[in-house]
Amino acid sequence: MDMSRRTVIAGAAAAGLTAATLGSAHATGSGAAAPVRSLFGVLPDGTKVHSWSLANGGTRMKVLSYGGVVQSLEVPDRRGRLANVSLGFRSLDDYVASSPYFGALIGRYGNRIGKGRFTLDGRTYQVDVNDGENSLHGGAQGFDKRVWDVEPFTKGADVGLHLHLTSRDGEMGYPGTLRVKVTYTLTRYGDWRIDYAATTDKPTVVNLTSHVYWNLAGEGSGSIEGHRLKIDGSRYTPVDAGLIPTGEQARVAGTPFDFRRAKTVGEDLREAHQQLLYGQGFDHNWVLDKGISPRPEWAATLQDPSSGRTLRIATTEPGLQFYSGNFLDGTLVGTGGRVYRQGDGLCLETQHFPDSPNRPSFPSTVLRPGQTYRSTTVHSFTR
Structure with a gap:
């Protein structure tokens, strides 16, 4: 299929449309393969962790039941050569011991909550503090450290995995028993779609995301500073020295945070801007111009x-959240056997805003009984 045509169809799929809606026949790429399960490792308590291999539309990926981790994601370059474009580890021991959330599902609350504390319906909750005085990505035993139940599926020309997890009332200090279902779909076009859903039996806060570190030149190939990035956001949320939002939604115009037109990641990375000094680079939330959207x-x-x-x-x-890999420090060895140094991968985490439970002006992350949390993100690959 012509690549420009593929881009149109992939974009339509991301918007909830189909090739039929576009009024044109479509090809199914290199074809789908049923997910294949293999043993990846065993946790100290004897729990088995499995790896699931999926392939479709020219894309291949491996997903672990531990943390819902995307261990690898291979896509072709302009010459059709496959390379793994996500950072990760070879062994389960490494994920357990030292992973900075490589490829993981994040919850209950993605990003930071100031001092690990928030008030909901007049009651103050203290959740696990694991990032200085703040809570990060759900606490020390967040969803990235849990073993998920995994169910493979095929649907038409698409393949994927349903991942299920129950988080009990009080885990990491969060109220309510939260039942979570995350669906990874590898489409006929080679795109990776994530659908999140959750319900609760008590009022709680929820912010789920995926924490893949991207390097489109290939995992272990070096710095991402030459990658070109465009973010459709005219504002961002400045932070304090602890990387907690101040509550302001500042304009990006005239600052290093202006990615409304594509520029290299490294272009303004070393500017003497106080926000970059706080994060040792980019580690900030962009306010997307589109806002919350139904599709x-x-x-x-x-x-x-x-x-x-x-x-x-x-x-x-x-x-x-655009994070430029600032805290990779040369102590971790990746799947390809190479050391990860600062800036060897970047994250683009779709989310509600950090510290929203303490910021009434931010979009709410409160989930109540009878409601269903839903969120969708699509990653479309072209060359």
């Missing part, structure tokens, strides 16, 4: 000039 709408585009690989992200979420 996924385009939010960001990442492109590697050397390989030609392009990633476009569409989401229903109102925010996007």
Whole structure:
């Protein structure tokens, strides 16, 4: 299929449309393969962790039941050569011991909550503090450290996995028993779609996301500073020294945070801007111009000039956390056997805003009994 045509169809799919809606026949790429399960490792308590391999539309991926981790995601370059574009580890022991959330599902609350404390319906809750005085990504035993129940599926020309998890009332200090279902779909076009859903039996706060570290030149290939990034957001949420939002939604115009037109990640990375000093680089939430949307709408585009690989992200979420891999410090060895140094991968986490439970002006992350939390993000790959 012509690549320009593929882009149109992929974009339509991300917006909830189909090729039939476009009034044109479509090809199914290189074809789907049923998910294949294999043993990846065993936790100290004897729990088995499995790896699931999926392939469709020219894309291949491996997903672990531990943390819902995307261990690898292979996509072709402009010459059709496959490379793994997500950072990760070879062994389960490494994920348990030292992973900075490589490829993981994040919950109950993605990103930070100031001092690990919030008030809901007049009651104050203290959740696990694991990032200085703040809570990060649900606490020390967040969803990234849990073993998920995994159910493979095929649906038409698409394949995927349903991941299920129950988080008990009081885990990491969060109220309510939360029942979570996350669906990974690898589409006939080679795109990766994530659908999140959750219900609760008590009022609680929820903010689920995926924490893949991208390097479109290939995992272990070096810095992402030459990648070109575009973010469809005119504002961002400045932070204090602890990386907690101040509550302001500042304009990006005239600052290093202006990615409304594509530029290289490294172009303004070393500017003497106080916000960059706080994060040792970019580690901030962008307020997407589209806001919350009922169907996924385009939010960001990442492109590697050397390989030609392009990633476009569409989401229903109102925010996007761009993290430039600032705290990778050369102590971790990746799947390809190479050391990860600062800036060797970046994250584009679709989300509600950090510290929203303490910021009434931010979109609410409260979930109540009888409601269903829903969120969708689509990763579309072209070359």
